[in-house]
Each structure stands twice: as structure tokens, then as C-alpha cells.
Amino acid sequence: MAHRKPHLPTKTCPVCGRPFAWRKKWARDWDAVVYCSERCRRSRRARSGPEAGGASPPAASRTRPRSSG
Numbered sequence: 001m002a003h004r005k006p007h008l009p010t011k012t013c014p015v016c017g018r019p020f021a022w023r024k025k026w027a028r029d030w031d032a033v034v035y036c037s038e039r040c041r042r043s044r045r046a047r048s049g050p051e052a053g054g055a056s057p058p059a060a061s062r063t064r065p066r067s068s069g
């Protein structure tokens with residue numbers, strides 16, 4: 001039983017949806033690493049799949065009541 005694989009942490013890339021393992025180059029930034037590669041990091045905004053939402057605020061509460069007036 002001398003076959004021991006190093007237990008490397010893994011994450012799933014939200015862009016391509018593929019899991020990627022810890023890399024030495026991410027040793028200091030692993031906690032901040034989100035994408036498997038620079039390519040995915042750049043294309044995170046290129047095409048959004050299931051994510052669809054409106055970023056417009058409700059027009060109802062546009063005017064705010066002023067205290068002083």
C-alpha cells in the first residue's frame with residue numbers, strides 16, 4: 001500500500017463546469033482562484049448560460065421621501 005496520491009484540493013470552474021485541482025502556481029492565491037484557467041476567467045462574462053436576471057431597480061421606489069423640506 002505504498003500507492004498514496006497527494007490529496008490536492010479541487011474546485012469546479014463555473015465557466016466550463018470542469019473540476020480542476022490545486023496547482024503550485026495557485027499556492028498563494030488558491031483561496032481566490034475561481035476559474036480553471038485564465039481563459040475561463042476572461043470568458044466568464046462572455047457568455048452567460050442559465051444565469052439571467054434583470055439588474056434594473058424597481059421603479060416604484062424611485063422617489064425617496066425627504067425628511068427636510
Ligand SMILES: [Zn+2]
Nearest residue numbers: 013016036040
Ligand atoms: Zn474553466
